[in-house]
Amino acid sequence: MTPILEAYGLVKRYGKTHALAGLDLVVHPGRVVALLGPNGAGKTTFVRTVATLLRPDAGTLHVDGIDALRKPGKVRQVIGLAGQFAAVEEAMTGRENLEMVGRLFGLSRKDAKAAAVRVLDQMQLTDDADRLVRTYSGGMRRRIDLGISLVGTPRLLLLDEPTTGLDPGSRLQLWDAIRDLVVTGTDILLTTQYLDEADRLASDIVIIDHGTVIAAGTPAELKSRAGDDMIEVHVRAAGDLPAVSGVLATVGHDPQADVPARRASVAVDDGSSRLMDALRRLDQQRITVEDISLRRPTLDEVFLSLTDRQEASS
Amino acid sequence: MTGTSVIAPSPAVPRAAVNTGARLWTSSLLVAGRTVRKFARTPQLIVFTTIQSALFLLMFRFAFGGAIGTGGSLSYVDFLVPGFIASSILWSGMGAATGMAEDVEHGFVDRLRSLPIPRAAVLIGRSLADAALLVWALAVAAILGFAVGFRLTGTVPGALAAFGLCVLFGFAFEWVFIVIGLLGGTARAAQSLGLLVTPLVFLSSAYVPVASMPGGVRQFSEIQPLTPMVDAVRGLAAGARGQALLQHSTSYYIGLSLAWAAAIFVVFGLLAVLRFARR
Numbered sequence: 001m002t003p004i005l006e007a008y009g010l011v012k013r014y015g016k017t018h019a020l021a022g023l024d025l026v027v028h029p030g031r032v033v034a035l036l037g038p039n040g041a042g043k044t045t046f047v048r049t050v051a052t053l054l055r056p057d058a059g060t061l062h063v064d065g066i067d068a069l070r071k072p073g074k075v076r077q078v079i080g081l082a083g084q085f086a087a088v089e090e091a092m093t094g095r096e097n098l099e100m101v102g103r104l105f106g107l108s109r110k111d112a113k114a115a116a117v118r119v120l121d122q123m124q125l126t127d128d129a130d131r132l133v134r135t136y137s138g139g140m141r142r143r144i145d146l147g148i149s150l151v152g153t154p155r156l157l158l159l160d161e162p163t164t165g166l167d168p169g170s171r172l173q174l175w176d177a178i179r180d181l182v183v184t185g186t187d188i189l190l191t192t193q194y195l196d197e198a199d200r201l202a203s204d205i206v207i208i209d210h211g212t213v214i215a216a217g218t219p220a221e222l223k224s225r226a227g228d229d230m231i232e233v234h235v236r237a238a239g240d241l242p243a244v245s246g247v248l249a250t251v252g253h254d255p256q257a258d259v260p261a262r263r264a265s266v267a268v269d270d271g272s273s274r275l276m277d278a279l280r281r282l283d284q285q286r287i288t289v290e291d292i293s294l295r296r297p298t299l300d301e302v303f304l305s306l307t308d309r310q311e312a313s314s
Numbered sequence: 315m316t317g318t319s320v321i322a323p324s325p326a327v328p329r330a331a332v333n334t335g336a337r338l339w340t341s342s343l344l345v346a347g348r349t350v351r352k353f354a355r356t357p358q359l360i361v362f363t364t365i366q367s368a369l370f371l372l373m374f375r376f377a378f379g380g381a382i383g384t385g386g387s388l389s390y391v392d393f394l395v396p397g398f399i400a401s402s403i404l405w406s407g408m409g410a411a412t413g414m415a416e417d418v419e420h421g422f423v424d425r426l427r428s429l430p431i432p433r434a435a436v437l438i439g440r441s442l443a444d445a446a447l448l449v450w451a452l453a454v455a456a457i458l459g460f461a462v463g464f465r466l467t468g469t470v471p472g473a474l475a476a477f478g479l480c481v482l483f484g485f486a487f488e489w490v491f492i493v494i495g496l497l498g499g500t501a502r503a504a505q506s507l508g509l510l511v512t513p514l515v516f517l518s519s520a521y522v523p524v525a526s527m528p529g530g531v532r533q534f535s536e537i538q539p540l541t542p543m544v545d546a547v548r549g550l551a552a553g554a555r556g557q558a559l560l561q562h563s564t565s566y567y568i569g570l571s572l573a574w575a576a577a578i579f580v581v582f583g584l585l586a587v588l589r590f591a592r593r
Contacts, residue, residue: 053428076335078333081428083425087420087424087425089352090352092351092352096351104335104426104430104431105333105429106333106334106336132355153333
């Protein structure tokens with residue numbers, strides 16, 4: 001099967017900085033891939049390169065088997081792009097936006113109308129279809145933006161930070177919409193700064209930093225590689241922190257205390273039973289706890305742990 | 315980690331179709347239609363640009379006008395209005411620069427560039443839309459002109475030809491503003507860059523006779539492109555009394571200004587294409 005995306009040694013330089021520094025990535029069809037990484041890691045540059053908006057300085061890039069450097073026009077026939085900015089015409093209605101882009105994709109007037117109806121339904125915007133986009137909420141704008149990239153039923157959908165700046169409810173709605181797409185035969189490459197987003201949406205996560213891939217795998221694989229769950233305790237009085245750290249030291253190793261935040265945390269190997277242990281011991285010592293939680297490592301922690309590992313192995 | 319990351323295949327899923335994309339003409343018209351609709355549906359824009367241009371005209375007509383001699387038998391209002399109309403192509407162009415920059419800034423151009431359409435359609439669509447908006451701006455300027463007392467002293471066909479020339483000049487100048495918009499990258503920057511054309515407006519024969527200007531300024535005014543354009547328009551609109559103010563015949567200025575327009579179109583059209591193709 002032809003990979004939907006095949007990149008070898010991609011390099012993009014801006015002056016002395018390497019936005020892409022020899023990035024290699026192969027994605028087979030039927031996957032939702034999340035590119036995860038901090039600001040400036042090269043996520044957006046990579047997506048823009050795949051979208052043929054940027055030309056790499058070196059390397060090869062094939063999208064659905066098409067050489068993106070030689071035949072960028074052909075690549076544009078099979079991709080859809082929704083960007084960080086909701087690039088929607090505010091002075092047009094949702095339906096007009098969709099019909100316009102549908103026709104630009106090469107659909108006839110009639111087919112463009114039909115595609116708009118389909119996408120509006122898919123994005124749950126049918127009721128607001130004939131309002132000007134300038135009256136839409138932030139979440140609705142993102143959905144119409146996503147919808148615009150779908151009127152051409154692309155084989156590869158590129159989403160650059162699709163939910164940045166959205167409220168939680170709108171995020172959930174957008175996630176649902178994105179998940180529904182996979183069954184229609186659209187592969188998705190999305191960038192995000194949020195681990196939970198990658199976790200919820202992606203079948204595979206690719207972590208990039210300094211313009212190269214530093215780790216790739218399923219969310220579960222990456223998290224297990226990244227390390228253990230964290231127990232985090234907030235106390236009311238900062239004076240209790242040393243005692244809390246003492247308790248945490250008995251359930252995990254090397255607890256960290258953050259005095260101004262009145263918070264202590266520790267990495268543990270068996271989350272739920274260690275949490276019970278910690279609760280019991282805190283209770284025995286009559287320490288008043290504001291809040292205690294067990295959580296997965298954050299992106300920062302995954303990221304730091306993976307970069308540490310990479311440096312150690314090289 | 316070493317080697318290439320390979321994301322494994324999933325069970326076969328149906329393949330989406332390939333989009334052929336719209337052809338040059340269709341896509342250009344679609345792009346243009348969007349820009350025109352944007353303008354037509356932003357009443358603030360229409361009202362403010364009209365008020366601005368009316369204030370400008372009123373100031374010259376009634377505040378400065380009394381002190382400006384035309385150097386001939388032509389009354390100042392009949393001298394002023396053709397110049398005002400012709401120079402409004404530059405004011406209207408500033409809007410085009412801002413619009414172009416906004417589209418770059420807000421990702422609209424990126425969206426279009428990611429679609430299977432000829433890339434030229436983005437620029438052609440822009441220039442078509444700006445031409446339509448220009449016709450609107452020129453019509454508003456002409457109506458305002460008649461409202462402050464301008465009377466056609468030339469022939470009607472002459473006046474229509476003058477209007478047509480303004481559209482042609484405006485179309486050529488638009489490419490200057492498209493380049494400014496592309497270079498500016500943000501609406502704010504494009505607006506500031508666009509203001510650089512202000513000297514072209516004032517150091518020309520649009521509002522005052524060039525003959526009244528001192529040495530160097532006068533030389534600049536005589537050789538810059540707006541002056542022959544204004545002179546051609548004035549010659550056509552004001553008939554014999556307008557022509558009497560000109561050193562050469564009206565057709566000389568028409569020819570000269572058309573040559574300017576062609577040169578501007580070629581040079582800035584090319585610059586716009588080069589700038590746009592860079593990625």
